[in-house]
Each structure stands twice: as structure tokens, then as C-alpha cells.
Amino acid sequence: MESILMKIEETAALYPSKEAVVGEGLSYTYEDLLLSAKALASHLVSVNESNKPIALYMSKTPREIVAMLAVLYSGAPYVVLDIVSPADRLSVILETLDHPLVVSDQENLAAFQKEKAFDGITSDLICYDDFVKGKIDFQSLQAIRKDASSGDLAYILFTSGSTGKPKGALISHGNVLSYGQWFVDCFHLGQDSRLANQTPFYFSMSVSDIYGTLFSGATLYIIPRLYFSFPAKLIRYLNDNRINTIYWVPSVFALIDYYDLFSFVKPLFLTTVLFAGEVMANKHLNYFRSRVPEAHYANLFGPTETTDICTYYKVNRSFSDGEPLPIGRACEGLEVFLFKDGLVSKSEGEMYVAGPFVGKGYYHNEEKSSECFVKDPRGGKKIVYKTGDLCHYNQYGELMFDGRADFQIKRHGFRIELGEIETAAITNSGLMNVVAIYDQEKEEIVLFYEGKVGEEELRQTLVEKVPPYMMPEHIKQVRRLIYNANGKIDRHYYKDHFLEVLEKGE
């Protein structure tokens, strides 16, 4: 199969009138979804230069998924923009794309036009609403499909680079087809699955929600963002829509645990609970497992550059609150190996990934591409992805995540994973979230956290959990931690600004 669309058309042929995507008061059946996408695509074909990426500047509603599919029908890759991201960051992305066509909707079009940073940066701005009910140009769309190949790009997903300049990971139709099918098979998605999407569409986890749904005949519900501030509403939403499958970031689990939400309102239909994106603290997972014991749980792990995921662990035993959770083993069809000191290691090292989920590099960024997408160091010509993640195997042969290569430190001869200090701190129930950083100059560890626990009490927690050489010199409570565009703690910010934060407390 060459195109994502062929796979979705197969699903649509089986379940034409079944709801595919629901949210924000809108609902599309499989048939509606494809018809609308084809109509919009018919216009895109007539105005876009061949295969040039098309950017989407739209609210997160089912219509944005229609627009993604429309771009695919037009033979081009799409780029989902985060509309609440600062205009300066977006303009860097648009500049990298070199005057792309931008599709927006009535709600956001004026804001885009008004923004000075976007002046002269696009080739054309198209209003979704004007073309989504237009005539379908079957002939042009068919011609595009005839030329399709599985190596064609499906989308470009910009992730924050360590230098602060976003880099665009290139993901092909073949990548999404093999990854999406793996996701469907591994977690038994089918026409009875009802997924509730939390993650933004410019974040790789949403790829699993969207294509896992559309490849299997399931239904995807887009959760209103506001519900994550008012979590009782979130659980009622799950129950009202009989949601059985969720794939969320651990911060949401932390929030639910923090509020002890399930003592007030409980999810009634959950059977599959998946998470990724950050390290899941067993404390939060144990809260879920003890109150929703009938569900299956799995920890997914991987970078945007391997479409979404490269290893997974189906939770099959008990863990204490302070224990780390395995990231398991390679997804079926992938090869994952650890490499250290020029050799494949059976114990520990940096993770490399080979196989069909591995993307095609970064858009117009040869330097970064050749740094991370490298020739297989074991020999051969195959390109593999060097993750920058440090791991080891535990006694069960499962992979354990130790931290980013760039966050491992060496102090007084001890090698320290800052993540291990964070895991220890999070066992304190008064803690919401935490970040540990290293002051290279003074050789000191600084820990920032948000939560209701006092600094001295947290110090006591750490004294009990970590050896003296890992004890932070500074423990500082902040009002709230700073998160990056993907909702993860912005470690680079703290690495660069820790002195200021220590002084001001924010």
C-alpha cells in the first residue's frame, strides 16, 4: 500500500456511516470526512506548487483533520501549526518552509492576517470554509494517487531543537502506514474503540490517536481543552461518550492523582490506558491502577522522528511508588539497540532505532539530519535514528530509560541521571512536578518544583531516597514550572536561567 488515504478509504468502505471524528459540536462520518477532504483538496491542487508542504493554522476541531487529509489528497505533506504559539516561533517555521500555502479557518484567518510577523511569509492564505463544500475534481485527485509512493512525505512535525530553533521531522506515508498498523494491532483497536484525544495535533502522540482511529474504524473524540482545568468535567466527558481508550501525557495523570479525582467521579468504560511523552511516575500510575484495576496499561516510548513510538511496555506487575517504570521492548517490526563506546551493548548505552517507523530526516536541515539520522554503526548502509536517550536493560531484559544524553552529568566522579533525582522527589505526595538541573560551574544540583509541600520536607524525602552524592544543593519551590510548546517541562529554560529562578522564585 502506497498511501495513508488508501488505508483510510478501506476503512471508510467498511463503515461509511460510522462516526469517525467528533468534537467541538461537530461530527464527521467516515464518508463525510473523505468527501470534505476531497473537496478542499480539489482547490489545493489548483493553487499549490507540486508537493510543497502546506501549513494549517486552524483551531483543534474535526475540521483540522479534514484539512490534513485534504493536503494528503493534494499530494503534499501537511504541517500543523500551534495557533497559540508565539508569532515569532511560528514565523521561524514558516520561513523554513519557504513561503508555503497556509490553510486557515474563519475563526483564525483575521488573526493570521493581522499578525505582522507573518507579513510576506506565505504564498497564499486559503480559508477552509470557502472550499470544503466545493466541487470534487476526481480526475486531478486520481492522477495524483497514481503517482503516489510510500516514500512520499505525509507531514512535517516541528519539534523544539536544543538550540531553540525548531526542526521539522519528515514523516512519510510508509512511516505512518506501518506505525499506525502496529498501534492498531498492539492495542486491539477496532470499530468498538472510542478514543479520547488529549494531545495537540502538532505533537506526535496525536498521530497515534488520529491514524489509529482512521485505520481501524474506531471513533475519535477531541476533548475540549478547558476540561483539563476542570477535571471532574473531563471524567464526565469520558463517561458520557463511553470512552474506552485514552493515550495521554503523564501530566494529566499527575493532575488527576493530585486532586484525588476518582474519589469524586470515576471513569466507567476505560479498558485501555496508554501514556507517553514524559516519564510516568509510578505514584500517579498506581493511583489509576488501584482505582481502575480492570483496564490494561501500557507505557509507550519514542521520539517524533520514529513517527511516535519505538518501544513499549504493557504493565504486567506491581511497582512501588518510587520505582521507575520500564519502557519495555522494541515495537514489532523495529530494531532497537543500545550502543556504547563504539559497540553494541547488552547492558547499557545510547538507544538507536532501525526500521519502518524511522523518518526521513529534518526539513532543509542537512546538519541536524546527518547528526541524528546516521548510517547503522553496526555496519551496512541502512540509515538508523540515534535517539540521544540513555537506557539499560533490567533483570527481565526490559529496556529502562535513564535520561537524555544531554542531561546525564558527572560530579565528583559519580555519573548521575538528573531524572533519577526527579523520580525520587515525585514520591512525595505534595509534589505536582519537578525539574533538576546541573550548574556545571559550581558543580551543584538545583531542583525546582511546584506543589504544596515545603522545601524542608522535600529535602527529607530526598535524604531517604537518594545517596548523598545525588542530593541537590538547592531545592526551590516555584509558583509554577515553565512548560514548552508540547506541554513538557522546559528543561533548557531552567538550564539557562536557573540563577534568575533561584533568586526570584519563578
Next chain:
Amino acid sequence: MNEKEQLIEVLNAVKPGIDYEKEQHLVTDHILTSFDIVMLVAQINEAFSIELTPLDLEPENFDNVEALLTLIKSKEA
């Protein structure tokens, strides 16, 4: 200090730089994030010696100072 002044002080501690007297849509305009609300709930509980539960967390109770005051009063009663 009356309750309203006390509440505005708490709000400013959670997120400074907002005109809380005027602002009517703290939640619907996404001025307060989910993390702000976590902190706000903890600090309101402490400042007013009440116990807001997750069931009290409704967007309409948090959209402006008046709504928050009504919520606090209902819990004090």
C-alpha cells in the same frame, strides 16, 4: 482586608499582571491555565480555610472575581 481584597491578593500571587477587578472571562479566554487553577485552588483553600473539591471546579465558578466569591461564600456557609 475584606474577602474580595483577600481574593484579589491570592489571584495576584498565582498570576500577577491581570486586572482582576475588570476581567470577566478568566477561564473562557484562557487567561488562567490548568496549572494556575491547581495553584489557585490550593491557595484559596488555605486563605479562606475552606475545602474546595474537584466537584466545585466548574468553569463558571472561576471566570471572574464575583463568581469566585460566590463559590467561596457557599463553602464557608
